[in-house]
Amino acid sequence: MKKVPPKKSHFFKPILPGFKNGLKIPVGFLKYLKGHDNVHAILRRGGKKWVMKVNGRRMEDGWTEFAEEHDLQLGDMLVFRHEGNMEFNVSIFGSSCCEREYAAYMQEDEDEEEETPKKFDLEEKVKANIRTSGKAFPNAEAANKGMHLSPSHLICTIKPYCLTKYFLRIPRQFALDNRLNNRKCTIIMRDELRSWTCSLHTNGNTYIGRGWHEFCTDKCLKEGDRVMFEIVSNGETPIFKFHDLRGNPSHHPEVKKNNFDAKRISDEEKPKANIKASDKAFPNVEAAEKDKHLTHSHFICTIRPYCLSKHFVAVPRQFALKNRLNNRKCMIIIRNERRSWTFSLYTSSNNTYFGRGWREFCIEKCLKEGDRVMFEIISNGETPVFVFQDLRGSPSLHPEVKKNYLDAKRIKTMDATSPKVQVPASTSADANPHFISTIKPYTIKHHVLYLPLAFVKSNGLMNRHCEMILVNEKRRSWSVQLGQMGHHFGIKRGWREFVRANGVQVYILVRMPRITPSEAIDKIQKLLVMGKETGTEASEYNKILSPLTGFSKRRLRLAGTVVVNGEGQKLVSQKTQAAAPLVAPVVDQQNGRNDNGNFSQSDNYLTHLVELDSRLPKNDSGMNKVLSECGVSSSNVSTMVQPQLNAHVDENPQKSMANKDPVALA
DNA sequence: ATCGATCCAGTTTATGGATA
DNA sequence: TATCCATAAACTGGATCGAT
Numbered sequence: 236m237k238k239v240p241p242k243k244s245h246f247f248k249p250i251l252p253g254f255k256n257g258l259k260i261p262v263g264f265l266k267y268l269k270g271h272d273n274v275h276a277i278l279r280r281g282g283k284k285w286v287m288k289v290n291g292r293r294m295e296d297g298w299t300e301f302a303e304e305h306d307l308q309l310g311d312m313l314v315f316r317h318e319g320n321m322e323f324n325v326s327i328f329g330s331s332c333c334e335r336e337y338a339a340y341m342q343e344d345e346d347e348e349e350e351t352p353k354k355f356d357l358e359e360k361v362k363a364n365i366r367t368s369g370k371a372f373p374n375a376e377a378a379n380k381g382m383h384l385s386p387s388h389l390i391c392t393i394k395p396y397c398l399t400k401y402f403l404r405i406p407r408q409f410a411l412d413n414r415l416n417n418r419k420c421t422i423i424m425r426d427e428l429r430s431w432t433c434s435l436h437t438n439g440n441t442y443i444g445r446g447w448h449e450f451c452t453d454k455c456l457k458e459g460d461r462v463m464f465e466i467v468s469n470g471e472t473p474i475f476k477f478h479d480l481r482g483n484p485s486h487h488p489e490v491k492k493n494n495f496d497a498k499r500i501s502d503e504e505k506p507k508a509n510i511k512a513s514d515k516a517f518p519n520v521e522a523a524e525k526d527k528h529l530t531h532s533h534f535i536c537t538i539r540p541y542c543l544s545k546h547f548v549a550v551p552r553q554f555a556l557k558n559r560l561n562n563r564k565c566m567i568i569i570r571n572e573r574r575s576w577t578f579s580l581y582t583s584s585n586n587t588y589f590g591r592g593w594r595e596f597c598i599e600k601c602l603k604e605g606d607r608v609m610f611e612i613i614s615n616g617e618t619p620v621f622v623f624q625d626l627r628g629s630p631s632l633h634p635e636v637k638k639n640y641l642d643a644k645r646i647k648t649m650d651a652t653s654p655k656v657q658v659p660a661s662t663s664a665d666a667n668p669h670f671i672s673t674i675k676p677y678t679i680k681h682h683v684l685y686l687p688l689a690f691v692k693s694n695g696l697m698n699r700h701c702e703m704i705l706v707n708e709k710r711r712s713w714s715v716q717l718g719q720m721g722h723h724f725g726i727k728r729g730w731r732e733f734v735r736a737n738g739v740q741v742y743i744l745v746r747m748p749r750i751t752p753s754e755a756i757d758k759i760q761k762l763l764v765m766g767k768e769t770g771t772e773a774s775e776y777n778k779i780l781s782p783l784t785g786f787s788k789r790r791l792r793l794a795g796t797v798v799v800n801g802e803g804q805k806l807v808s809q810k811t812q813a814a815a816p817l818v819a820p821v822v823d824q825q826n827g828r829n830d831n832g833n834f835s836q837s838d839n840y841l842t843h844l845v846e847l848d849s850r851l852p853k854n855d856s857g858m859n860k861v862l863s864e865c866g867v868s869s870s871n872v873s874t875m876v877q878p879q880l881n882a883h884v885d886e887n888p889q890k891s892m893a894n895k896d897p898v899a900l901a
Numbered sequence: 902a903t904c905g906a907t908c909c910a911g912t913t914t915a916t917g918g919a920t921a
Numbered sequence: 922t923a924t925c926c927a928t929a930a931a932c933t934g935g936a937t938c939g940a941t
Contacts, residue, residue: 434906444906541916547924552913581924586914591923 243316250311255302260292277322389464403443426477538606547588555587558612567619684726
């Protein structure tokens, strides 16, 4: 069939782990972009536009916002239609193979006048029977905003810690109002159908402890869900009546955001502050580390009461540090398309603030509590210049939604940069794509190695229970099991054997580097394309893998569980006969052929290849020697992580089997 | 051995109040 | 009014305990 160039060319991309770092335009598509400005691209959807900065062929700046606003999830498929001049019309298809539906409001342009009353009406319904307590308590924040709840009602937004930490913090004021502070007792939580018994404990703050996790599980609570508790009895055993607000549209926004796979994968957020450094460096959880070298170019600020009552707003610490705004006292210029404002910038007590000029700005922009605005630094000279962007009309940036979301980002920021992480703890993520683990007594005693959350998140390992293979320099491998331990995640089964075999001792540093998820995915994509071509030799795969990751044929055997197409064609390994199709080839929109490395995910399943390769660092006490003796020093510690991205994969035992190929490399 | 639960230290933000 | 200071509050991650 004769090839005819399309009038409007398309390409499509599946949403894969690490997608929030950016999106690469397929190499094969570049021919359609010749002669265009390849530095910027514009994505259009729903009548809105997003400007992307293109680095090479990767859309970076601006992509994160696009992904967030559309709640992109792993397994989604995006079709890009080139309208010319680097403008792309984007269609988004979900895992159902149908175009994703977005609430009408998501597509509305910024129109505060219309939207505000809607929100207000919805909240009014809640207002009718809810009163709030508490002051600056993020979990109860929405309830606080202009709403007056009775002291016996508490609205909570489910934060990450609520799901990972097995407790829920009770706002101080609420606890005080209901005499729950300083109590240690059992409470009963119930809805119309059943009840749950939980413990209430206090240590300065008041918490719902034991039983909370079960409650969350039973109610399928997810981050961002909003629930209300009403104290219907406050005797010896207080009874909390549960009201599910998830069905209330006014409490829904967060849900969307929480569907973010990035979150699901990395799951970790830090809800709290009004301002998050939404730095592009850490646009998402799963690829935090990867992005570390990028810039902290903007932050998003949720307007808090103090922003209006005081004459300043705090600049996120990390943002200030990254942009060297801390310890500066100067004027800054804030501008949008129409005009500019001048603020003073100053630092006090290690905090950096926008000062004089802020109040006028708030008044002029009619900023209200809960509004969100973004400041992007575009010039950082003597007078830093920021571009101001009003996010109030951006649905996915709805105050509550964005808040948690950005909190997640901030966490990332913290994970990456906070001293806490860098200071040797049991495990810590450092700035490189690996983590350093200090072997502590409990690591040996309890036969467990906790993985730094940043590492877990950035690799999409959160909440996965999968096999991981550790390889030392002698090419001996150990199969270990990843899993969750309380609110920790790490290596459980198999760790003891690894410790014994390698003589791992307390205070030895084990450095475990990895490639970034996107690198792994790139490789997989290439392999998949090759896999479509019959007769491809293993050496060809090696050519792809070896230069970047040091993959050997042996390792390829390990990677053999990557299956390349719907017919179950295996990639390399002849040992994985049981392997079921894990990844389906992408079919070109026009001619039905695979498209330059893009691929879709069959059954939302993807095999990650993670290559660890590094030199062990010497610690202060010369422990490297010990490591050498035990055969770990200077080793290529390799892991191949084959996680299950989706629980339903478990339903297919064949696929589960496909994950298990504990090939000893020795 | 594993999982759940809790404690606690540390970080960052929000805010009340003092001061220039 | 603008800025600074101090600290309460919120939240997280690491470590460890206890039950099974």
